[in-house]
Amino acid sequence: MYSCEEVYAVSHDIVPIPPAHRPHPRDAQGFVRVVKRVSKERGLRLTPLRTEVLKLVAEADKPVKAYDLLDLLREKHGNAAPPTVYRALDFLLANHFIHKLESINAFVSCHHPAEAHQVPFLICDTCSSAQEVCDDRVAELIEAQAMALGFRPQVQTLEVHGVCKRCLRAS
Numbered sequence: 001m002y003s004c005e006e007v008y009a010v011s012h013d014i015v016p017i018p019p020a021h022r023p024h025p026r027d028a029q030g031f032v033r034v035v036k037r038v039s040k041e042r043g044l045r046l047t048p049l050r051t052e053v054l055k056l057v058a059e060a061d062k063p064v065k066a067y068d069l070l071d072l073l074r075e076k077h078g079n080a081a082p083p084t085v086y087r088a089l090d091f092l093l094a095n096h097f098i099h100k101l102e103s104i105n106a107f108v109s110c111h112h113p114a115e116a117h118q119v120p121f122l123i124c125d126t127c128s129s130a131q132e133v134c135d136d137r138v139a140e141l142i143e144a145q146a147m148a149l150g151f152r153p154q155v156q157t158l159e160v161h162g163v164c165k166r167c168l169r170a171s
């Protein structure tokens with residue numbers, strides 16, 4: 001087990017900074033194609049409604065809330081019921097195609113739908129945009145420290161609030 005000092009030393013080690021994370025292109029179509037392929041490979045049932053919900057999340061330029069999705073679906077289908085949307089979201093979450101941002105209760109599509117991962121998010125309080133921090137070391141570090149403390153982690157929710165580059169420039 002680590003002493004507090006060791007834990008401090010580990011967490012404050014200077015680690016090489018990864019190549020600057022560039023936001024991935026907002027290509028909803030391409031994203032849906034990848035998810036379709038992955039679903040087929042894994043034998044998952046990506047129903048038309050699940051695909052539609054996925055597409056709506058992917059097309060949004062910021063995290064979307066469940067009731068916004070419901071409104072968007074109703075524009076097209078008229079009769080979309082809340083449980084159907086929640087079930088579709090649960091399916092997409094369980095298969096790591098989207099992320100849920102707990103602090104704002106909203107959903108974003110995952111930049112890496114082919115792999116399960118837990119990443120921190122940077123959430124802008126000015127424009128409500130969210131960005132994945134694509135660096136596994138953060139999750140790995142927390143996992144290692146939790147294990148060292150005899151804690152078995154199951155879910156990590158890492159959400160950093162602040163102001164994004166674009167909003168900072170505009171202010």
Ligand SMILES: [Zn+2]
Nearest residue numbers: 110111112132
């Ligand atoms: Zn992701």
Ligand SMILES: [Zn+2]
Nearest residue numbers: 124127164167
């Ligand atoms: Zn912003």
